Amino acid sequence: MRESRFLTKSFNHKSMQRIVNNPDDLVNEMLEGFVEVHSDLVRQLPSNPRVLKYIKAPVPGKVGVITGGGSGHKPAFIGYIGENMLDAVAAGEIFSSPTAKSFRDAIKAADSGHGVAVLYGNYSGDNMNVKMARADAEDDGITVKTVVANDDVASAPKSQPEKRRGVAGEVFMWKVGGAKAALGGNLDEVIAAAQKAIDHTRSVGIGLSSCTIPAVGKPNFHIEPGTMELGIGHHGEPGLKITEIQTADEMAAMCLDLILPDLPFESGCEVAVLVSGLGATPVSELYVFYRKVSQILKASQISIHRSYVGNYFTSLDMMGVTLTVMKLDDELKNLIDLPCNSIGLKQF
C-alpha cells in the first residue's frame, strides 16, 4: 500500500473531532476495513486497491455495471456493489474523482465480454477521468457506454441539463441499471434503462451545516446557525438560496416545490422516493421530513410505490437532507422492485 508522507506537515488530527490516523491514509485504511468486513460481497483488486469489485464479477454473460467517485459519501459508492447491483467501483480521495486508471481497472474487472455500463455523476473530474478510462478500455477491446447522472434540479436551470450535477438519484440509477443487467439486458438496454431512470429522477438537497475534509482539517464552507441552504450540493456546492431555518414540514414543501414542476411529476403518476441524510442528521428526523413529503405527494395525487429513508448518499459530517423522487413506469417499477444484496441497499 502506498505510503503518504507528504501531507503530514500541516496535519494535526487534534484539530478535528474525528476518527482518523493520517488523513492521507484515510481512504486506503477505510477500504482495507471495508473489504474485511464485507468479504462476503466485495474484494479489492490486487493490482489496484482503489478498485473494489463484487466477488462474483465479472458475472459470466452479464453486462458489467460500474461507477466511481470521490470518497466520503458512504454507503455510496462502494456500498452499492453486490448482487443485482454494481459489479465494480473506483474510489477516489475524499470528494475527489478517482483516477482514470482506477476507472479503467473497474471497467476491466466488470467486463465479462458483454460490455460495461459506467453510471456516474456529472462532475468535471469524473467526466474527464471516465473519458480517459473509456478510451483506454476501448483500446483494450472493451465496449463501454456511459450514463451521467444529473438529477440535482438546484444545480442548473432545466434548460441546461448538461450542467446539472448527480446526487442521491444515482442510487436509483445504479439500482435500475444493476437490475436490468441482472435480468439479462444487453449493454444498450442497460444503458437505456439507467438513462431512463436518471431522466425520470429529480433531487434537491438542504444543507444545515458544513462538513470537514480530514486532510483539510477545517470546515469546507460555512452555514450560519439559524439559516439553511436550499439546493446545496453533495460537497457543499452553494445552493439556490440561504433562508432562515424552516420547520421539517416547510423544508419538505420547499424541496417538492422545486422537484415536482421540473420533470414534471403529475397527478396520477407513481413514484419512488428516497430521503437521504447528509451524514450527521439524526435518522429519526429524516422520517419526520418523509412524513410531510408523503402528505404532499398524496395531496397531489401522486402515489408512492416504494420509499427509502436513511443515509444512502452522505457528505461526510454534513447536516442536512436530500430528497429524490423518481417517476415510475412499468419497467422502472419492476427494476426497482428486484431483490438485491449490497451493503447500502438490501431488498428481499
Added chain:
Amino acid sequence: MRESRFLTKSFNHKSMQRIVNNPDDLVNEMLEGFVEVHSDLVRQLPSNPRVLKYIKAPVPGKVGVITGGGSGHKPAFIGYIGENMLDAVAAGEIFSSPTAKSFRDAIKAADSGHGVAVLYGNYSGDNMNVKMARADAEDDGITVKTVVANDDVASAPKSQPEKRRGVAGEVFMWKVGGAKAALGGNLDEVIAAAQKAIDHTRSVGIGLSSCTIPAVGKPNFHIEPGTMELGIGHHGEPGLKITEIQTADEMAAMCLDLILPDLPFESGCEVAVLVSGLGATPVSELYVFYRKVSQILKASQISIHRSYVGNYFTSLDMMGVTLTVMKLDDELKNLIDLPCNSIGLKQF
C-alpha cells in the same frame, strides 16, 4: 394523535440546525413516517401509536421477543423489529423510557400464548417501567421474563455488573434472542440465550461531540474540541476519562484495552464485532477504526467470525463510536448467523 401544546413556550426551532417541527411532536411524527416507509415489516398498534409491532406478530407458536427504550438511537430500537428479530417495541420520548403502558402493550402485541421475553437496557426508567408493565401483563395471564443488558464496561466496575448500562451490545442480545425464538426455543431457552449473549458481550464508547435533544434545544453536555471522552454513555453519560483526542488506531487500542480483559476474551476464542457510530461520525471513519480493531484481535489470536460496521445504535447527532465484542460459542454462532430481515439488520 395526541396534541402537544405545552412545551412550545420556550421552543424555537431556529436555535438548532435540525429537521424538526415542534420537537414535542418529533417522536410521533417520526413513527408516522417510519411505519409508512416500512409497512412491509412493521405496524403501529391502533390503540397505542407508541408501540410498533412486526406485521406478523404475534407469530403463532413463537415466544414473543420485545424491547423498548427512549427514541433518538435509530435504528435502535424500532429498526430491529422484523423476521427472526423483535416482535414489538415500545418507543419513548427522545432519551426517555417508554411508559409502563407502552411496554405492557408491546408485550401483549407479541404474545402468542407462549410468553414474552423483554430484552432491554439497564436504565433506571426502563427498569421501573418494565417492572410495572410486567406486573400488569402477568395480571393478564401473560408469562413475562426479562434480560437486562449491561454490556458497557465503562459504566461501572466489573464487580458491580448490576450498575452497568446496556449499549450497542443490545443489538447482539436482540439478534440472538430473536433467532432463538424463531428457531422454536421456549421462553426459558430464549431468555437463556439472550442472557448468554449479553453476558458474553462487552462494549465501550468514545464521545467526540455532544448531542442536542431537540426539545431542549442546546447541547446536552460539552466535549472540549481537541479532547475525547472514553467510556461515554449513549445519552452522553460521563465516561471514564477525558483525554487529548487520539488517532483512530489509538482509539481502537484504548477500547480493546478495556474490553478484552473484562470478560476476559482469550487467545483462541471466536468473536463477533460491532462498530457503531454514534450518529454524526462519517461511516468511512468507522471502517478505519475497525481496521485497527481487527489487527489487534488478530495479534491476540482472537478470530473474528462476523463483523458489523455502521450506525447500529446512535445517540442523535453525537460524534463518536461504540465498540462491541461478543465471545461466541457454537450456539451463539448459529444464532448470530441466522438470516434475518429488519430495517437495521438484514442478513441473507
Added chain:
Amino acid sequence: MQYFINSEGAVVLSLVIKSIQENKDYLGAVDGEIGDGDHGVNMNKGFSMAGERIEAQHGYSDACKIIAEALMDDIGGSMGPLYGSFFKTLWRQSRNLERIDAVEYLGMLKAATASVKEIGGAKVGDKTLVDTLEPACAAFEAEVISSSDFDSALAASIKAAGIGRDSTKEMIAQVGRSARLGERSRGVLDAGAASSFIIMESMHTAIRAILHG
C-alpha cells in the same frame, strides 16, 4: 380548620401543576448539571397534560389519579413510575375520604413516599426525590404528634422538604442517570429532589390556604 373537603380539593393540584409549569426551565437546568437536562420538560409535559384533564367536578383524589395516569400512561421516563406511584397512592389512600385531616394526610404521605421508594429502590442519601419526600413526611409526622395541628404540620413539612432538597447538594448520586458520575455528582442539587420540593411546597401551601379558608 383541621381538615379539607376532598371534593373541593382539586384546586390544590391545580396549583401544584402551575408551580411545575413555572419551574420548567429551572428543573431543566438542575437536571442539566448532572443528568440529561430533560426533567423540566418531562415534568411540565406530564403535569400539563393532567391539568387539561382536571375538570370542575373533580376533587382532590380525582385530581391525584388524573396526574398519576398522565404520568404513568403518557410520560414514561423515570417520572412516570416514580411520581405516578406517588400520586396513585395519594389517590388510593384518599379516594373514600370525604374530609381529609392531619392524621389521614399523614397516612397518605407515608404510603405515597413508601411507594416511590419501593418502585425506584432509592433510600435517603441516594440523591433522589426520596431525600425531599422522606424528611417532609417525617417532619409532618413529628408535628402532628406534638401539636396535632394540620396547618403547622404542613408548614413543618415544607421546611423539612427544603432542607431535604438542599441536603442532596453534598450527596453522591447512587441511583438513576447521575449515579454514574460518582464523586463528580457532588456539589449540585438533585433534579428530582428539586421537583419534589416544588410539589411539597405548592401542595402544602395550597392546603394551608384552604385550612385558613
Added chain:
Amino acid sequence: MQYFINSEGAVVLSLVIKSIQENKDYLGAVDGEIGDGDHGVNMNKGFSMAGERIEAQHGYSDACKIIAEALMDDIGGSMGPLYGSFFKTLWRQSRNLERIDAVEYLGMLKAATASVKEIGGAKVGDKTLVDTLEPACAAFEAEVISSSDFDSALAASIKAAGIGRDSTKEMIAQVGRSARLGERSRGVLDAGAASSFIIMESMHTAIRAILHG
C-alpha cells in the same frame, strides 16, 4: 544560451515541484474561496509523489512523464487529467529532443495547452487554468517571433501568466466545481489559474537560470 539540454533539465521540474509544495496552503486557501479547498492538497500530493520518483539519471522529458503519470494514475480529481495531459504532452513533444530551444519549446507549450483545453473543454474566460496557460503561451510566441530570444520569451510568458491569473478574478466561473456559483464566483482568483501561474513561473524561471548558465 538559446537552448537547454534535455538530459540535464530534470532540475527544472524539481523546482516546479518545490514551488507547488511551498504553495500548498496558498492554493488550498484560493480553492477554499469558491471551490472545495483541496487544490493545495491535490497538487502537493501529486507533485510530491512525482518528486520522490525523479532520479539522477532523469532528464527534462523523463521528469515531465513522471509528473504526468503520478497525476494521472495516483491523484485523479480534476488535476489528474488536466495537468496530467499537460505534462504528458510536454513529454511527448520533447522526448526525442536532445536540446530544447525556443521554437521547440513554443511547440511543446502550445500542444500542452491545447491538450488541457481538449480534455477539460474550457476556453479563455471560463475562469480556469486555461486563463493562465493560454496567454502565457501567446506571449511566449509573440516574443519568439519578435526577438527570437528564448530568455525574453520565457520572461514575457511569466508576466503574461501573472496577468492571465489575475484576469480570473473578475470572471464568472463557467466550468468545474465553482461554475455553480454564477455571479458569486466573481471577485476571487481561480485556484487552477493560481497553480498554473506557479508552474509557469517556477518552470520558466528555472529554464532561464539554465540559459543564463
